[in-house]
Amino acid sequence: MGTGGPGGSEQAAYEEALFGSALSGDEGADPGCAAAGRATLDAALAALGSLPYSLEQLEADAAAHPAWVASIQAWSACMAEKGYSASSPEDLIAAQRAALALSSGDAARSQAERERAAAAADFACRQTTLDPALEQVAADLAPAFVERNRTQLAALIPLPEEAAEADLGTGDVQITLRWYSTVDLDLSVADPSGDSIDFGHKVSASGGELDRDANWPCDTGTSTPVENVFWPPGGAPAGHYRVTVTYRGGCGAPGPQPFELLIRLDGEVRAGGPPDHRHRGPLTYEFDYGGSR
Secondary structure, three states: OHHHOOOOOOHHHHHHHHHOOOOOOOOOOOOHHHHHHHHHHHHHHHHHHOOOOOHHHHHHHHHHOHHHHHHHHHHHHHHHHOOOOOOOHHHHHHHHHHHHHOOOHHHHHHHHHHHHHHHHHHHHHHHHOHHHHHHHHHHHHHHHHHHHOHHHHHHHOOOHHHHHHHHOOOOOEEEEEEEOOOOEEEEEEEOOOOOEEEOOEOEOOOOOEEEEOOOOOHHHOOOOOEEEEEEOOOOOOOEEEEEEEEEEEOOOOOOOOOEEEEEEEOOEEEEEOOOOOOOOOOEEEEEEEOOOO
16 A cells, blocks of 8 residues: 555545545544444554554464474474475575575576475475474463453454343353354253253253353354353252363364353352363363352
């Protein structure tokens, strides 16, 4: 966009050419939909710039992560076995660019062939070194990034569940499961009689109900899923409850993910928290409820 882009010296003229008028408009005038979109974009960029856990820090933490450091070394060794000397993918790309810049004619065409061969070797080595490490680094760092930047991320990517929060069933006992990927997790709750509520049995004889089930089938998955079990006011039986969270499948996302489990008794949060996100087996939480007040 040159000098006409955001903050450029000719921004007003640029906007007028695109939209018929400058987006700032006269004070008190309706600037129109384009200006509203611009204001939303500016707010989003401001939110991005004010992340408590910045993207730069995330990149630095990822680069220093032991799994990533080890994977870079393994990748370099793998490439060496295939006849390429490079300490990192960036080093390989820089060497290829430098060689191409010095070539012309037949030499350039030969260099292009070598680039294709290097790319094939790079792809093969990544599959066994960098790709698995990237999954582990993401699993380790993403939860902290989301949690510490929750307010700013909500401004950048509004969560559908926030708008639908009022639609979740509430009552004496409410158990809500949230996670932030397209993996399929399942919530099940056994009431004091031993009757279980889950995706295959959504209503129990005691009145408990699973009113939100997420990410199955996979083609309907969302990256902000929620599942919810509740007993309406005055309906939850007193006694011992058992909550189970089960990892069912990745749905195209890497591995088990961290999640948030909130247990509300009479409207007050009594328990919650993410377990080890790399654990694939069912995870169980138990609590006692004394009956409605």
